[in-house]
Amino acid sequence: MMVFEKSNIYMFDFSDIIGIFCDHPYLLIETVNKTSKLIYHSLKEIAQLLPFPFIACNRSSIINVFYITQIINENPKSFVQLKNEKKLFIPRRKKNDIIKKINCMLKASFTI
Numbered sequence: 789m790m791v792f793e794k795s796n797i798y799m800f801d802f803s804d805i806i807g808i809f810c811d812h813p814y815l816l817i818e819t820v821n822k823t824s825k826l827i828y829h830s831l832k833e834i835a836q837l838l839p840f841p842f843i844a845c846n847r848s849s850i851i852n853v854f855y856i857t858q859i860i861n862e863n864p865k866s867f868v869q870l871k872n873e874k875k876l877f878i879p880r881r882k883k884n885d886i887i888k889k890i891n892c893m894l895k896a897s898f899t900i
Contacts, residue, residue, distance in 0.1 A: 789837055791817075793827050800825075802841075806855045806872050808834055810848035818872060820855075843889050845876050853889045 789805070791798045804819045814826045815834060835842075835850055845851045845868060859878070860867040866878045868886065878886060 791827055791829065791834070791837075793829070798825055798827065802839060802852075803854070805842075805852055806870055807845075807849055807851040807874070807876075820871075841889070841893060843882075843886055845882065845886065846879055849876055851876070853886070853893055856886075856890065859883075859886070 789800045789802055791800070798817075800817060800819065804821065806818045806820060808831065809816045809818065810831055811826065814828055815831060816824055816826055818824045831844075831848070831850060835844060838850065841853045842850050843853060851868065851870060855871045856868055857871055858869045860869060860875070866880070866883050867875050868878050869875050
């Protein structure tokens with residue numbers, strides 16, 4: 789993924805991105821190799837650039853489903869735990885979408 793910002797161009801490998809988190813007025817892109825980059829874009833703009841394994845977890849974050857370690861149900865709320873130890877709130881309306889994406893990912897990985 790290439791992100792253009794003023795005179796800078798940032799390049800990210802999709803498989804390295806754990807998530808993109810809103811840090812108003814910036815976005816924080818966190819990667820597997822512990823690097824993060826603040827960029828000045830809207831979450832909606834970035835969401836249009838992202839392929840299959842990414843899903844909007846809530847209004848302020850987009851996550852890569854490959855880096856989900858668990859879904860935590862703490863009635864009445866649900867959270868997703870990521871490999872970088874972040875725990876993010878999941879609205880009820882998004883929970884089924886996230887579970888469907890995880891199931892699609894699992895089916896794809898078991899298909900020979």
